[in-house]
Amino acid sequence: MLIAVLSGFIFSLFLVVFGKFFKGRFSLAASILPLSLFIYFCSFLGPISSGEIVSQFHPWVPSFGLNLSFTLDGLSLLFALLITGIGFLVFVYAATYLKEHQYIDRFYGYLGIFMGAMLGLVLSDNLLSLFLFWELTSISSFFLIGFNNTSSESRKSAVLALTITGTGGFLFLAGAVLLGWVSGTFSMTEMLTMREALHGSDFYLLIIFLLMGAAFTKSAQFPFHFWLPGAMKAPTPVSAYLHSATMVKAGIYLLLRFTPILGNHEVWNTTLIIVGGITMFYTAFHTLFRTDLKSILAYSTVAVLGLLVFLTGLGTQYALTAAAVYIVVHALYKAALFLSTGIIDHQTGTRDVTRLSGLRKVMMPVAVAGVLAAISSAGIPPTIGFLGKDLVYEATLGMGDAAIYLTILVLFTNVLILYAGFVAGIRPFSGKLPDNLQKIKMPGPLLWVPPVLLAVLGLLLGIFPALLDAPIVRPVVEAVGGDGAAVQLKLWHGFNTVLALSGLTLGLGFLLYFIIKPSQGKVTAMGRLEAISPKNIALNFGNSFTRFSSAWTGVFQNGFLRNYVVTIVLFLVILVGYSLFSGSEGIVIDWRSLSKLTFYEIAIMSLMFMAVLFIVASRSRLNAVVGMGVLGYAICLLFVIYSAPDLAMTQFSIDTLTVILFVLVLARLPKYLEPSNHARKLRDGVISGSFGLLLALIALEVLQEPVNKEISEFYAENAYVLAQGKNVVNVILVDFRGADTWIEITVLTAAALGVFSLMKLRLKKDERRINE
């Protein structure tokens, strides 16, 4: 399984090198990868349905508890099949869809990374590696959503998606670490056995808050839903892949995965029901106010995601079975609808449903796919959508006192989802073909076969639910902690409330479809409420934050060296000064510890004081350099007196060199500026004076503390014994700390090279012009 997960990444790496040759006809060959992965995962159908769980373990960073351990159970298998199966169709579809695109190799590269990350996500048993793959899907989807990077709208929506899902990633990491800390393991299989302990933990609420935050952002739940409709700026194959089957379902996957570990708790269930309920109704309602096909599909996708969260929240046998079935239902019909919408867009150049009709006359196969997908989304028998909808009603009806409210909520959502499916799957193909669309050509089979395949599969699975029941749905239900055999999938349940509800849904849905027509007027009406939408609030927050940080940067990083120095110095003076004077009883100097002054020292010190004053006060550069020389030699004398012959020699030679260098280039250096004004001088004097005073005080304070000579003693004792040298300073530099000295030489070499090249640099004519 490791190879299966990594193959997507390897494929992308391969494209980095061979991308050029890949363009053109070879892009179709890329679909071999998802196809072979799909077949590989299909081979697990047998073992998994007989209750087996396949595990593989590869240690990665065991000391952090980070391992690549993969577990394939029913839930993982369902997602793996969707990822690779729909991935295969999207790979095939995109080869034609993006044929003309300049960067089709990059597109496949991103797609490969995304597929690998998704597989890793659903197969990981280790929470930390799950997090890594989770983030990788966010990042690779960022590139996919912003693939048309010349459009600013596209870039914006990519950033928005990354911001929202990235925030969720942070929450996930925090939740994962907390969960790992509480349970003592990062393996989710092991956590299954600690259900009671985790439920009783003080951190339970915090953990589910963090994990739900991650799931809600990823799966676009209210109020984070807005990134998903925005992400429709991506090329249609991306939308089909990310939003029908994979990326946005990752949050659902996470919730289902943790249902047996953290679920069945009052807060868990209520939160999911409320958030899912609001999301599904709110966004399903929004589909009424859209005319862009992809936008309609996006909102209905969010509505279905809401429904899935809602079902996970209900948590009963029926609800979990319904969720499992609905994931398949939705993946099949929504991918088909996205792909057929893509074809319409590709052939006609518009996705505006008010301008599309009668397309069946020019693209019959696409119309078949659209209609089949639409009736599956509506839940009309004998499609698999009907089964899904029935199970949802079964689930809500079994909820005791709240059953009636939950059922009504789901009923309205279903009606609206039906409407959305019909608008996207039927309306463009029905009616009269307008004149301007007469010349539309029939798309190639590589475009229309994938959606038809998906739609027909939806029909087949509806007629033969047994194909889905035992191999897939049961293992999923068992993986999320339910009893797989409790609910039988069948098309006909007899005359009962559920059937009546289904009928009611269809009736209301048809009514809605025939009464309400999508129109520009409704889009505009909704646009007025834009200001208070969560999207706008988030955008405003982002913009204010940008403004705040650029203002903050403007204040501190203003480009004036002086201000940087002042900031640093003042900060140091205030902070260090405060701690120096607050804690202690002030500075006590033990005068006896200080050494006596002799004539030589007085002479040298006064020479130094004078040199410094001279340097600061002088208005001539040459004088200042002379002052520097005097100061350096005086320091040299000081080293001689205080037993540091090596330092004296070094200081002497270096100081001489500095003065020589300075004098050599002095003529080419700028003259001193006219003195700045007195107020500024005074201010700078106070600042630098206080800094000097602080340093002097610190020096005196330190002198009162005992000194630790352990390291020095080691060097002194071993200088000759170990390193055969008698000059200890020397031995330290070239032997004990030889590597440091070696690096120091490297630094000096770099400086010398820099000096040399700055001296010798001759600019070419055009470069010089820029500078002038």
Add this chain to the structure above:
Amino acid sequence: MELILALLIGVLYASGIYMMLRRSLVKLIVGIILLGNAVNLLIFLLGRITKGEPPIIPGDSDVFLQAYTDPLPQALILTAIVISFGLQSFAIVLVKRAHKMVKADDLDEMNTTDAES
């Protein structure tokens, strides 16, 4: 002596910072050099100063027989002197070059990395 040396270090620090706060490019370099000297002397002082006991093992012995000055701060300062020379020489040449290219001798005119057209 320590008291006066500490005072001198303070003065060196103060004048170094003061020179760095001027607008002139040359004064900036002078400030950096002063600051370098101040740091060296600070380390030297904090390693405790003693007279006439250089850290050199007498010729006929393997170890020290009498008191010796702490060699560690000296090793540090020696490194610091050499490195600050590298810094200073680079700074001097850089300032010369910048002056030639930008025709500015005022630090305040060099507050952006973008070429202004």
